[in-house]
Amino acid sequence: MLRVVESPAPPARADRSFEVTALAGVQRAIGRPPVVAAARGLSLFGEHAAGWFAAGLLGAAIDRDRRRDWLTGAVGVVAAHAASIAVKRVVRRQRPDDESVAVLVSTPSRLSFPSSHATSTTAAAVVYSGLTGRNLVPALVAPMLVSRLVLGVHYPTDVLAGSALGAAVGGLVRRRLGNRRRTR
Template sequence: MHDLDHRLLSALRDCGTHARVAAVARALSFTGEHGALWLAAGLAGAAVDRERRSAWLRGTALTAAAHLASMGVKRVVRRPRPDVAPLVRTAGRHSFPSSHATSAAAAAVAYGALRPAGAHLVPPLAAAMCVSRLVVGVHYPSDVAAGAALGALTARLGSNWMTKGGSRV
């Protein structure tokens, strides 16, 4: 797995040599720091979609919970980041799991359940966020895959709570 991780990272990292790709990857990385993009999206959804406000707020809480879970796993696993020149600064030294991928996948599952409001835009943006972490060189593919799995699982486990109280999704 380690060799595959390095080969995939190298291939995707090469995409970062293209100025436009690097700029988009940097922007996604910046907006995804600490789940900011996804938390803001959830709060915006709650403000605009009054009918499903409670569900949006619960989805936002699930996204935050997933992000916090990934931070806890990072503190336990303590896997160092890839030994490449990154295109962005990182908030920490550890890479497993990717917190960006965790919060992105949690948002994709939680907000995606709020059809049609979140189902069409959020999953592709979440996938782009995940790939951006490889392009900027701060995560191995297995970090991103594990983060996405953790985020999706967290949101899925909380889906019954998200629809609690008769909120229509």
């Protein structure tokens, strides 16, 4: 006699369930009104890398001796943002969509990986650190990455991958600026 055995439902993807749990945990732990308000401000500042591009233009206006470097840095930040958009369109990972995660800000697309905010912020921090002589990375990158989780619009790996991409692009731009200074 032929016996039909029902196969169990496929297991949930471990990375997704872990990430949803981590994301919901961040929101429960620190998602208070003042933190959410600050996260929304960072979201607005970082949208399409506009705030970081404007910071580069401000640097160019103030630091006339290195105007070209600041402008190159600002363009590098936009290039990092563009790279993240290109990766998003290839990967096509959807933003968090789980009842345990509150989405607290609107987004221009449903694509999540990598975080463009994390990419442009990290690129700006790396490049502008070289131009200011101060390590801006801890002060700028960590708050932006956490803000994307607080707002419920990215998984933890989205912000980590975005930051890695931003560090790579920012490092290339910073190296180019250093090479240009040595050849002057």
